[in-house]
Amino acid sequence: MQDEPALVDATRKFICGFSHLPDPVVAVASRAQSKTAQVAWVLFGTAIYQDRDIPEIMRLLSAFYEAFPEEKLWTLPVPAAGAINDVVERTFEGRNWSMFEHVAGIFWSVGLFVRHHPDLVAWARERSPEEMWRDLGEIYFMGKAAVRPKACAAIYRIVSAEPLGLGVQCRMPEGSARKALHGLPPLPLTMGARRFLAMFSPAREEGFADLAPAQKQKLMDVYGKALCPEVPYTVAHSLQFFLEAGADDFVCRERTKRCAKCPLYEYCDYATRRSR
Structure with a gap:
């Protein structure tokens, strides 16, 4: 990175420009009234976030929230698989989605998790990130192996x-505030981040x-701490928004006037070439 200071500067500007864009799962989960419900919907949204683009996942999570608002994600009786x-x-x-056969199981699993931990704010407050990571293994499709990206x-x-x-x-x-990533899990290696690392x-x-x-994960963590x-x-x-499909085009294009205002314009092979 030190060998390409101009690219590093452009990347920092890109990151800064997209840092105020709400996370797609958090944006929908924040519609819930209570903090516990918001956390529960984040868990569900994260678990089902796979093989669909951002607008599609947001539409689906919104549809679930409208069908089963607030605590209906976890209260009994649970909805049938058909519903x-x-x-x-x-x-x-x-049904053309790789996760279709698993969604009902994920829904029920998140509900069971919340019933086991009815105050999710207290659950988080009383646990370190590592302990949270271990607990989340109880949820279907959150992962059971050593690497649990979701x-x-x-x-x-x-x-x-x-x-x-x-x-x-x-x-x-103790001491985590003084050391980046200390005590926190590996950074999410989204498809957008993968594209960025593959290109730059x-x-x-x-x-x-x-x-x-x-090696890919280590590279992501190194870039996170450096940038x-x-x-x-x-x-x-x-970086989750980098070359990620949006409503009409890549999210990054939609937010940078079709690449014209993108700091990475000079470096990106996918930049829309036009006079600036």
Whole structure:
């Protein structure tokens, strides 16, 4: 990174420009009235966030919230699988989604988790990020292995300040405020972040796609700490919008006047070429 100061500066400007854009899951979950409900909807939204673009996931999560508002995500009696699946079919006009067969199980699993931890604000406050990460393994599709990217993403969405997250406090290890990422899980490696690292990181020469998962994650964490040492998650948050499909075009194009105002214009192969 030190060898390309102009690119680093442009990247920081890109990250800053998108740091105020609300996280798509948090934006929908924030419609809930209570903080516990907001956390619960973040957990559900994070677990189902897969193989669909941002507008589609936001539409689906909104449809679920309208069908089962507030605490109906976890209160008994639980809705039948058919009622849950109907929400997906209405939103996506069919069942053509890799997660379709799992959504009902995720819905019930999140509900069970909340019934086990009825005050999710207290649950977070009394736990370190590592303990939260372990607990989230109880939720279907949050992951059971050593690497749980959805659990990591959920934690950041819960504890980060608005608009990146809900701003719920957790119990941070001593000294964590003085050391970036200390005590926090690995940064979310979204598809947008993967695209960015594949195009602009030193790994572009060797082939980012060929790196082992642990190497990709390490690179993401290094970039996060280097580009925004105060709040590394800001980097992950902003990069999720990089070349990610939006309503009519890539989200980053929609927000930068079709690339004309994008700090990465001179470096990005996908920039819309026109006079600036």
